[in-house]
Amino acid sequence: xxxIQVGLLGIGTxxxxxxxVLQRNQEEISRRAGRGIEITMVADLDTARARAVVGDAxxxxxxxxxxxxxxxxxxxxxxxxxxxxxxALVLEAIAAGKHVVTANKALLAxxxxxxxxxxxxxxxIVAFEAAxxxxxxxxxxxxxxxxxxxxxxxxxxINGTTNFILSEMRDKGLDFDVALKDAxxxxxxxxxxxxxxxxxxxxxxxTLISAIAFGIPVQFDKCHVEGITKLATADIRYAEQLGxxxxxxxxxxxxxxxxxxxxxxxxVELRVHPTLIPARRLIANVDGAMNAVxxxxxxxxxxxxxxxxxxxxxxASAVIADLVDIARLDGADPAHRVPPLAFQSxxxxxxxxxxxxxxxxxxxxxYYLRIRVVDEAGVLARITGIIANAGISIDxxxxxxxxxxxxxxxxxxxxxxxxxxxxxxxxxAALAQIQPLPTVLAPITRIRKEELN
Numbered sequence: 001x002x003x004i005q006v007g008l009l010g011i012g013t014x015x016x017x018x019x020x021v022l023q024r025n026q027e028e029i030s031r032r033a034g035r036g037i038e039i040t041m042v043a044d045l046d047t048a049r050a051r052a053v054v055g056d057a058x059x060x061x062x063x064x065x066x067x068x069x070x071x072x073x074x075x076x077x078x079x080x081x082x083x084x085x086x087x088a089l090v091l092e093a094i095a096a097g098k099h100v101v102t103a104n105k106a107l108l109a110x111x112x113x114x115x116x117x118x119x120x121x122x123x124x125i126v127a128f129e130a131a132x133x134x135x136x137x138x139x140x141x142x143x144x145x146x147x148x149x150x151x152x153x154x155x156x157x158i159n160g161t162t163n164f165i166l167s168e169m170r171d172k173g174l175d176f177d178v179a180l181k182d183a184x185x186x187x188x189x190x191x192x193x194x195x196x197x198x199x200x201x202x203x204x205x206x207t208l209i210s211a212i213a214f215g216i217p218v219q220f221d222k223c224h225v226e227g228i229t230k231l232a233t234a235d236i237r238y239a240e241q242l243g244x245x246x247x248x249x250x251x252x253x254x255x256x257x258x259x260x261x262x263x264x265x266x267x268v269e270l271r272v273h274p275t276l277i278p279a280r281r282l283i284a285n286v287d288g289a290m291n292a293v294x295x296x297x298x299x300x301x302x303x304x305x306x307x308x309x310x311x312x313x314x315x316a317s318a319v320i321a322d323l324v325d326i327a328r329l330d331g332a333d334p335a336h337r338v339p340p341l342a343f344q345s346x347x348x349x350x351x352x353x354x355x356x357x358x359x360x361x362x363x364x365x366x367y368y369l370r371i372r373v374v375d376e377a378g379v380l381a382r383i384t385g386i387i388a389n390a391g392i393s394i395d396x397x398x399x400x401x402x403x404x405x406x407x408x409x410x411x412x413x414x415x416x417x418x419x420x421x422x423x424x425x426x427x428x429a430a431l432a433q434i435q436p437l438p439t440v441l442a443p444i445t446r447i448r449k450e451e452l453n
Contacts, residue, residue, distance in 0.1 A: 003036030004327045007067035007098075009089060010079035011044045014103055014130070016053045017312030018077065018319045029320060033327035037320075039077075043067045068093045075326055077319060078102040087111050094118045094126070099330070101322040103130035103315055109204035112211070112218035116340045123334040127322035132205040133158050133291045135314030136307040137321065142212045142295065143342040149297030151213040153253035155275075155452055156293035157286050158205045160309045161196035162228050162248040164188045167287040170236050170245065176229060188289050198227035199248060199272040206250030210270050213252060213295075214355055215343035219270070222357035226273035235370055235445060238416050242396060244276040244368075245284040246447065251275070255358060267358040276368050276418075276449040283452065294452060302452075361425035366395065366449035369417040371434065372442040379439045380415060390430035393420040412441055418449065 008015055019039055022029065030036050043064040044050040050060045064080070067073055068089065076093040078100060080086045086107050091114075093100050100119070102108070108115065108128055119126045129139045133156070142151070157163050161183060168179040180197065183189035195201045207220040228248050239246050253269040277284040282304055286292040291309030296302050308314035329337055339345060373379045380399065387394060398416035419427075427446070435444055 001035040003038045004033075004074050004323070004330065005041075005072050006037060006039045006075045006077060006323065007041040007043070007070065007073040008039050008077045008079065009043050009064045009067060010081070011042050011050045011053055012079065013312045014315045014319065015042075015044075015077075015079045017316035018079075019054055021313055021316045022320055022323075029324060033324045035327050037323050037327055041067050041070060041073060064089050065092065068096050068098065073098060074330065075099045075101060075323060077323075078104060078107075079319075080104070081106070083107055083110055087115075090115055090126075091118055094122050094124055097122060097124060099125045099127070099326045101127045101130075101319055101326070103128070103319060105131040105201070105204040105208060109207040109218055109220040112208070116345075119340070120334075120345055125326050125329065125337065126340055127325060128208070128340070129322050130315045130318035132208055133293060133305070134307070134309040134311060135317045136291055136293065136305045136309065137318065138209070138293050138295075138305050139212065140321070141303070141305060142209065143338055146295060146297050146300065146303070147342070149299045151254065152296045152298060153251070154209050154213050154293065154295050155249050155251045155283070155450065156206070156209070157247050157283065157291055158209075158250045158293065158309060159196055159199075159202040159248060160289035160291055161189045161193060162199075162202070163286065163291070164289040165197070166228060166231070166236070166246060166248065169231070169233055170240070171287075173233055173237075175233055176231060197229055199225045200227075202248060202250045203272045206252055206270060206272055209250065209293075210252035210268060210357075212342045214254060214268050215341065215348050216268060216355050216357075217348060218341075219357050222270060224271040224273065224360045224363075228274055230445075231274055231447075232445070234414070235368070235447060238370065238398065238414075239276050239368065239447075240279070242368075242398060242416070242418060243279050244449070245279050246274050247277055247284065247286075248272065249275040249277075249450070251450065254355075255362075255364070257364070266354070267356045267362075269363050270357045271360065271363065274447050276366075276447055277452060281452055361423070361428065363424045364421050365424070366421050366451070367417075367419045367427055368445075368447040368449050369415075369419070369431075370445040371415045371417070371440060372412060373415055374439040374441065375411050375413040376439070382437065382439070383415065383434055384417075386433045387417070387419070387430050390426050392422045392426060392430060394418070395420050
């Protein structure tokens with residue numbers, strides 16, 4: 001059978017890894033795919049660098065549109081990144097009847113609905129395993145391996161940079177700024193790490209996971225996003241003393257309950273934020289730059305997916321897995337292919353319909369509170385009274401010695417309060433009463449808590 005011919009747009013870290021792995025494992029990959037897969041054309045602005053990677057056997061051009069216009073190219077791999085030119089090129093490739101493989105989570109999280117609709121109309125495949133958690137096959141697991149299940153929730157460490165920083169803060173007692181500089185020095189963080197440390201990268205991935213898990217459109221604009229820049233080493237230390245570890249999690253959860261008036265509340269939670277997890281959970285022990293995702297299904301229970309979430313060859317592994325799928329399915333009836341978001345397009349829930357993304361005020365979770373207060377009688381009773389009046393149940397309280405917090409002779413201390421699950425809107429109301437108290441000396445630190453049972 002004629003080999004699949006592939007055009008590669010962008011030959012940076014992932015592109016060069018894709019070329020090298022495909023060359024090195026060509027025989028094994030062909031045996032799995034049932035036909036050859038060949039990168040025959042590469043587009044990159046730095047043509048000299050591209051030629052140094054691929055040699056003379058592959059045609060190298062500086063204009064990506066030359067690849068798309070080539071009638072011999074069956075599949076276009078987009079590894080340029082970003083929202084702008086990448087979106088235009090992907091849509092042009094689809095219009096030209098090319099299958100597309102991409103690692104661009106930002107593009108799909110923002111423009112995925114448009115791109116998947118265009119691909120369906122043209123009868124081509126858009127594959128994106130590499131867009132979430134690098135080499136971990138979480139997309140395939142959700143789209144295919146767990147299709148018998150009604151997914152209940154997914155929670156994942158899906159950004160290696162932030163996981164490395166949090167591991168360093170816990171293991172070495174480093175402040176955030178110092179740990180970030182270490183991550184940059186070792187190559188785990190970019191020179192501009194904003195997308196990572198502010199949670200945006202994880203939110204892009206969580207948006208895609210949510211759409212696949214629950215059959216809803218991609219809705220990045222409705223994802224609640226918090227990063228790790230405000231975390232203090234004290235919070236990591238206190239969490240450890242209480243039997244928890246702090247991780248930046250992407251969480252999406254199906255919610256079905258009654259509100260305070262007895263009215264049914266149904267929808268999907270979609271959020272990224274620092275989270276306390278019991279230290280005994282496997283995912284709490286995922287350290288360094290590794291990724292891990294837990295999926296809870298009604299039939300299978302909890303399944304854990306662990307591995308490298310970034311890097312040249314781990315991400316290339318996912319790109320090539322998509323190429324193999326396309327090689328197997330090319331020429332098949334499009335109606336019989338696995339849909340990009342797992343559910344048949346005619347059955348996808350409408351945005352804001354039966355499964356809306358819920359506002360954070362309706363999210364139910366536990367909380368960790370660190371409250372810096374004057375060390376005097378009656379303060380704890382006043383604060384816990386406000387919490388109780390809000391209908392919030394307290395799970396545990398830890399009060400530090402004053403000299404441990406502020407040094408010998410200090411007149412202030414930290415109150416650490418863990419709550420049972422409560423509605424975020426109720427917690428907001430309680431904190432709005434506690435923060436102005438004259439005995440509260442600093443902004444209250446709030447970190448959400450998930451038991452992941």
